[in-house]
Amino acid sequence: QVQLVESGGGTVQPGGSLRLSCAASGRTFRSYTMGWFRQAPGKEREFLAALTWSDDSVAYGDSVEGRFTISRDNGENAVYLQMNGLKPEDTAVYYCGADRRPVQSMGVTDRWGNYGMTYWGKGTLVTVSS
Numbered sequence: 159q160v161q162l163v164e165s166g167g168g169t170v171q172p173g174g175s176l177r178l179s180c181a182a183s184g185r186t187f188r189s190y191t192m193g194w195f196r197q198a199p200g201k202e203r204e205f206l207a208a209l210t211w212s213d214d215s216v217a218y219g220d221s222v223e224g225r226f227t228i229s230r231d232n233g234e235n236a237v238y239l240q241m242n243g244l245k246p247e248d249t250a251v252y253y254c255g256a257d258r259r260p261v262q263s264m265g266v267t268d269r270w271g272n273y274g275m276t277y278w279g280k281g282t283l284v285t286v287s288s
Contacts, residue, residue, distance in 0.1 A: 159183075159186050160183070160184035161181075161182070161183050161184050161279075162180055162181070162182055162254045162255070162256060162277050162278065162279035163180070163181045163207075163254075163280070164178060164179065164180050164254050164279045164280070164281055164282040165178070165179045165281055165282055166178040166282060167178050167251075167252060167282030167283045167284045168239055168259055168283075168284070168285070169286075169287060170185060170208075170244055170253050170284070170285070170286055171286070171287070171288050172244060172245055172246060172259045172286055172287075173243060173244065174244050174286070175240070175241060175242045175244065176195060176241050176284060177229065177238055177239070177240055177241070177253050177277065177279045178194070178199065178238065178239040178241065178252055178282060178284075179236055179237075179278060179281060180192065180194070180236060180238070180239075180254030181235065181236050182235045182236065182237070182254075183233075183235065183255065186214060187188040187211060187235065187256055188211045189258055190211070190256040190257060190258055190276070190277075191208055191209070191210050191256070191258070191259055191260065191261050191264055192208065192209060192210075192211070192230070192254065192255070192256050193205065193206070193207065193208035193209075193254070193256070193257075193264040193273075193275070194206040194207045194208070194228060194237075194253070194254060194255075195247075195249075195252070195254075195255055195273065196231045196250035196252045196253065196284075197249075197250055197251050197253070197255045197260075197281075198249060198250040199250075199286045201216070201250075202255070202271055203253045203273065204220045204221065204250075205264060205265035205273065206218070206219045206221075206226060206228075206239065206252075207219065207227075207228035207229040207239060208223065208224050208228065208261045208264035208265070209228050209229070209230055209237070209261060210261055211232060212216055215260075215261040215262075216228055216255060216261060217261045217262050217265065219262060219265055222241075225242050225243045225244075226239055226240065226241050226242070226243065227239070227240040227242075228240075234279060235281055236253060237254065239252070241284075244284075244286045245286060246286045246287060247286075248286050249284060249285050249286050249287070250283075250284060251281040251282070251283050251284075252281060253275065253277070253278055253280075253281045254279040254280055254284075255275030255277065255278050255279070256275060256277040257273075257274065257275060257276045257277075258276065271285075
């Protein structure tokens with residue numbers, strides 16, 4: 159069974175940090191690009207960051223570049239999102255996704271606004287509040 163399982167969410171004060179994890183299992187993901195997305199209440203899903211397993215290609219969404227860092231552990235089949243300088247507007251459910259496309263295309267949606275990942279995790283909630 160193919161699974162992407164996110165963890166590491168929680169409640170943090172503004173300015174704080176969290177590290178999210180995405181554990182991939184059930185198939186070989188080496189040919190897939192991995193991405194992090196989020197969806198705040200009442201808003202559309204937003205692309206945050208992406209990387210490949212095989213090289214150093216990464217991409218970031220405009221709203222988080224410089225604050226969030228994506229990384230991977232090939233041995234653990236895991237992808238991480240280090241989030242620093244968190245703001246209340248970062249409150250959202252954070253999702254891990256995987257698809258066979260170039261890393262630069264992970265933030266591209268179709269005409270209906272969908273990112274069209276082949277695989278999605280169920281998400282982990284991040285709340286930034288004092």
